[in-house]
Amino acid sequence: MPSDRDGLSVIVQVVTRWILVLIVVYGFGVAFFGHLTPGGGFAGGVVIACGFVLATLAFGGRSGPAAAFHRRVASLEAAGALTYLGMAAIGWTVGHFMQAWTPRGADFTLASAPFLVVLNLAILLKVGAGLFAGFMVLVLFDRAPAAPRDGKGGG
Amino acid sequence: MTFYALTLALLGVGLYGLLAKRNMLKKVLGLVILDYAVNLLLVAVGYRAGGGAPILLPGEDPAAFAAGSVDPLPQALVLTSIVIGLGATMLLVAMVLRLHQRYGTLDVDRMDRLKG
């Protein structure tokens, strides 16, 4: 039963559970088709980060669908960065660093630039996880013990 | 030129907010406005009157597209710049919160007197 002590009211929590799915799907869609329609990895990444920010605000930061990601943001961000570097490094085998080495399909379809699709998804992971981690750091400040007001201590 | 002048005035307002305000959160707001002004300036330099977005549609003539589209290069620069601006703003707010916890105030002049 969602608690309405931390976070926002029960109505907001119930609605947020559903809306979060839609937001994540929208973010993936914007990034996936970024080489054909406006958007791309950055727009998709910030949309997903914003969705998780909403979930954190609605559920209070300790429970809810966003809490499962609190420990994993660092790995997701690293996965995005390593995917980007890996795709670029494979270019060394066929030519120079960061050469678009994937085979290309027909124009104006999803397969017209698979290299860009994978890079868009890598940027989505990197930007989304990174910005959500930044927001979590700011939430962390709320749990600080009261700082001593004299000049000593407090780091 | 009027548009450039207004955007440069926005830049000046952001700089003024960063320098001449004593509340730290107002300074952060000044930096946010400075970010907006710089990104707007970059995109405005690439604008072509009557031009469309730089996205090729199926069946469009490539030569007409190249002649009538706005400049895509500043847009590529601004896209990353906006996200980096968000990261920098988060870092600044973290600094402001840490300073508030350390000194108990957001006022830079009172902080000067409390130091040491």
Added chain:
Amino acid sequence: MDAILIGLAAFLLLGSVAALEMKNLLSAVITVGVVGMGLSILFLLLGAPDIAITQVVVEVIVVTVMIRATTRTADEESGRPRSLATVVAGVGAMVLLVGVAVAAFAALPAFGAARAVPSDWYLTHAQRATGAANVVTSIVLDFRGYDTLGEATVILVAIASALVLARHVTGDGESGRARRGAAAPADAPPAGEEAPRA
């Protein structure tokens, strides 16, 4: 069309001045949020839809973060301005910057007619060279992929620095260890040596 653009830019300018001069911090943050939304419309009208999407969402996140910061620190906007010397220096810097910039921009081609030289090549050859219909994506990820790599690094460094600032909360680092040591001097040894008991 130009009138709409200039009208929106004037709205942004007025909104920013109002936001900076407001006494109440929460109202100032919300006004900056409205300015950001107006900026997103301006981006759309200037022919940059990817940037408009990104700006709207970034605006929402910035307003959320600033509202949290405003409510967590007691709202204390002191009405007194800074010393006269500081205000004069601020206004002087602003006038100098804007003056030099206006002189520099007067040397550019008129608004709506400038074009960078590589962009013609990008617009005509992007689809053939990369297969992407969105020229901005092909520039960001293919032609100038190194810049995106640099941007990923900058975000990483910014968030890592913010995490370092939060260390006195998480208990890592020297201040955390000192706090733990002071709070429980006679207690069991630190966590790393609890293995024999487990």
